[in-house]
Amino acid sequence: MSESAAPRQYVPLTCHGHSRPVPHLSFSPLEKDDVYYMISACKDGNPMLRDGQTGDWIGTFLGHKGAVWQARLSPDASTAATASADFTAKVWDTHTGELLYILQHDHIVRAIAYPFDNSGMLATGGMEKKLRIFDLQEQKPVSSPTEGKETVVAATTIETSQAFEIGEGSHKEAIKFIVWTMDPSVIVTASGDTLRWFDLPSRRCVREAKLEAEIKSCELVSLAPSYATPTDIGGGLPVLAVAAGKTAYFWGGSRADQDLKQMTLPHGIASVGLDLKGRKVVVGEEPGTWARVYNWEDGNEIDVHKGHHGPIWSIAFSPDGNLYATGSEDGTIKMWKNCEGFYGLWRGGVSGSSGSD
Numbered sequence: 001m002s003e004s005a006a007p008r009q010y011v012p013l014t015c016h017g018h019s020r021p022v023p024h025l026s027f028s029p030l031e032k033d034d035v036y037y038m039i040s041a042c043k044d045g046n047p048m049l050r051d052g053q054t055g056d057w058i059g060t061f062l063g064h065k066g067a068v069w070q071a072r073l074s075p076d077a078s079t080a081a082t083a084s085a086d087f088t089a090k091v092w093d094t095h096t097g098e099l100l101y102i103l104q105h106d107h108i109v110r111a112i113a114y115p116f117d118n119s120g121m122l123a124t125g126g127m128e129k130k131l132r133i134f135d136l137q138e139q140k141p142v143s144s145p146t147e148g149k150e151t152v153v154a155a156t157t158i159e160t161s162q163a164f165e166i167g168e169g170s171h172k173e174a175i176k177f178i179v180w181t182m183d184p185s186v187i188v189t190a191s192g193d194t195l196r197w198f199d200l201p202s203r204r205c206v207r208e209a210k211l212e213a214e215i216k217s218c219e220l221v222s223l224a225p226s227y228a229t230p231t232d233i234g235g236g237l238p239v240l241a242v243a244a245g246k247t248a249y250f251w252g253g254s255r256a257d258q259d260l261k262q263m264t265l266p267h268g269i270a271s272v273g274l275d276l277k278g279r280k281v282v283v284g285e286e287p288g289t290w291a292r293v294y295n296w297e298d299g300n301e302i303d304v305h306k307g308h309h310g311p312i313w314s315i316a317f318s319p320d321g322n323l324y325a326t327g328s329e330d331g332t333i334k335m336w337k338n339c340e341g342f343y344g345l346w347r348g349g350v351s352g353s354s355g356s357d
Contacts (some may be wrong), residue, residue: 011345012307015055020044020067022327023313027052030224030319037081037094038316038325039331044068049081049094051138053344055325055335061092063099068291069110071127074119079220081122083109091212093291099155100141103134106160112176113187116238123187124163127177131198132163136261146249159192166206178217182238182254190218193244197257203237207257213245216286217314220256232276233296234260235335239276243269248281250274263299265292273315273324275338282324284312291315291326291336307334 018277028037036052045064051056073080079100080092085108091101099315103109107127117123118135139162142154156257173192180187187198191215197207199328218336222228222238240256246268250260268286275282279296282305291312293303293321310329317324322339337346 006148010337012305013055013335013345014307014338015040015050015057016197016331017048017057017060017149018042018044018046018331020093020331021313021329022309022331023067025314025325025327025333026072026219026316027076027318027325028077030226031077034320037077038333039071039073039151039326041082042331043069045084045086047071047080049080050333053323055345059097061090061097061242063090064088064108066108069108070112072112072114074114075117076119079119081112081114083112083126084122085109089122089134091122092152094154097162098153100153101134101139102157102316103154103209104157105157105338108174111175111178111189113180114159115180116182117308118184123166123178123180125171125191127174129171129191130160130168130175131166131175131178131187132160132169133166133200133295134163138162145182152223166197166200166202166203168203170196170205171200176215177219179218179240179256181220181240182222186257188218188240188256190215190242194244197255209249211242211244211249212247215244216269217238217241217243217244217284219273219316221317222319223321225277227277227320229277233274233279234276240246241272241273241274241281243283245269246317248272248283251341255263255324261296265294265299267292270311271313271315271326272319275317275321275324277321278324278338282315284315284326284328286311289328289330308332 018083024041036050064084070083110126133322178191195209232254240251248263270286271284273282281294289308291305308328314327
């Protein structure tokens, strides 16, 4: 950092390609050689896979017939899962782009989550107000060689009757977010203004927290194990970051059930991200189009990111913490540098006095 009080600004990278709003984006865990990926959901129905460091487009998953509300990459980055308004969740091969599974639902699917370290399970939720667990290992997609050398994969359809419902009757409103905590037996859901913690072995809701308003954002923030340290926010464990009304809420521990902090801001919050190592909170203001950066310790505003032309619905930090991405109503993704020196496409040095063009 320079000696002046103002933080050094870097011009963000802008990722184009989507034709409608981007309600959600997320990063993969860190792969070998520090490679990682980003996936974005979009109301155009075409989720996109990108290189996580550069934002370069890798591929688009084609097949949904409605808006895609959420998209996540599996712990081993071999598959991607998408939740859609076409009453399905779909699972894709990230190397070939092929559709592997169709998880059929009876209404719009809004939320999807993998366990922390298991790529063969998925949790879904949405307008049905039901939290379900699908075991993908029970049914494998069928591969059949064609006349040429190509092998065609026939997607496997899994009906809701083959899934496990958790906490039957617990949700009174649509499930908008699902977080599978580091403890594989605990799942957290966001529905209306309420967070709920579920114990999977008993299939029961074991805790509820009613927040000040409708929950707009609910994500588990973590660093790759090689980057996490005990001095990070959360002590080296993932942190649950939630936005509701004008307050950002944070929970820690392996079950994301230990209250860490509440930060009430002078404006509404559409989304929240957390820099665990740099001890900063990044929020998308509501109403508005700016991202504001606050100091974790004292809540003082330390930066403002201008550039989006619509509300910021999703904020995600890379697994090494060196950048974060924002997804907006304006249909673009912006990637903001969060480290000094050379990284990705940034060449070090000051490349813009304000980054606010």
